[in-house]
Amino acid sequence: ILISGNGTNLQAIIDHQKTHQSLYEVDAVISNNPDAFGLTRAKQENIKTFVTPSKNITKDLFSTQLCQLVSALNPDLIVLAGFMKILSPAFIKSFPDKIINIHPSLLPKYKGLRTHERVMENNEKIHGATVHHVTEELDAGEIIGQFIFKIENNDNLDMIIKKVHQGERLLFPKIIEMLSNQSIKIEDGKVISQSNEIKVPINLLAP
Numbered sequence: 001i002l003i004s005g006n007g008t009n010l011q012a013i014i015d016h017q018k019t020h021q022s023l024y025e026v027d028a029v030i031s032n033n034p035d036a037f038g039l040t041r042a043k044q045e046n047i048k049t050f051v052t053p054s055k056n057i058t059k060d061l062f063s064t065q066l067c068q069l070v071s072a073l074n075p076d077l078i079v080l081a082g083f084m085k086i087l088s089p090a091f092i093k094s095f096p097d098k099i100i101n102i103h104p105s106l107l108p109k110y111k112g113l114r115t116h117e118r119v120m121e122n123n124e125k126i127h128g129a130t131v132h133h134v135t136e137e138l139d140a141g142e143i144i145g146q147f148i149f150k151i152e153n154n155d156n157l158d159m160i161i162k163k164v165h166q167g168e169r170l171l172f173p174k175i176i177e178m179l180s181n182q183s184i185k186i187e188d189g190k191v192i193s194q195s196n197e198i199k200v201p202i203n204l205l206a207p
Contacts, residue, residue: 002083003031007038008165009081009102009172014045016173024180028073030066032085054085063088070095077179080134081172089136097186099134100179102172104164106146107132111139116161119151127151127160129168131175133186142191144184147171 001010007029014026029042032054039049050069054062062085070078071094080087080101092099105115107130119127128148133141147167151160178184184193 001026001029001079001081003029003036003038003081004033004084005036005038005082007036007041007082009168010038011041012169013079013081013173013176014041014047016177020173020177022173022177022180024077024176027075030069032062032066032083038082059088063091067091067094077176079172079176086138087134092134092136097133097189100131100144100175100186101134101139101141102168103130103132103139104168106130106148107139107143116157116164119160120157125151127164129164129171131171133189133191135189142186142189144179144186144191145171145175 001013003010010026010029016022017024017026026042026045026047028048028050029038030050030052031039032052034051034053039051042049052062052066052069067090070091075098078095078099080099083101087099103111103115105111105119106126106128110118116127126148128146130146131144132139133144135141147164147170149163149167155163175184179186184191186192
């Protein structure tokens with residue numbers, strides 16, 4: 001799992017694995033930020049941690065160092081959980097069909113930054129979060145699953161951000177579990193179900 005900050009989604013993924021006896025195991029946590037609290041969370045769970053600093057270094061060198069580290073770990077899945085660096089095309093090509101990300105909007109709407117503010121500015125009626133396959137184009141890989149909720153008339157910016165965060169912590173572990181038991185798969189950039197008949201995304205509606 002790659003992180004840059006507090007690691008709340010990381011904690012949700014760890015907790016889900018323990019409480020649901022899921023097939024996946026968090027083997028290592030990597031951060032580009034040596035002060036990320038998510039590293040402390042991982043250490044408390046006896047998970048290996050690594051830091052690959054992104055400051056005062058060229059993008060190419062950072063990408064090379066990160067790629068070497070991840071290659072040595074040889075993961076089945078690479079999870080971006082609040083990783084605030086854009087991965088290089090070379091890194092993404094090195095791990096085809098293995099990288100997933102969570103984005104705080106209902107993709108393909110609102111790629112990039114300031115998603116919540118843009119949702120409010122455009123008076124959207126629904127909002128949520130998306131887990132998607134990572135490609136070289138930012139926030140453009142195939143959608144694996146989404147958490148969706150209705151924006152109420154009295155919701156303000158802080159309230160919808162809180163709802164998105166709550167949804168992310170439900171959605172992300174569930175998608176990782178489904179990938180680990182192969183009820184859904186990523187093949188050649190396409191997301192398919194085990195039967196090849198039922199097309200994802202999986203929608204998780206807020207209570």
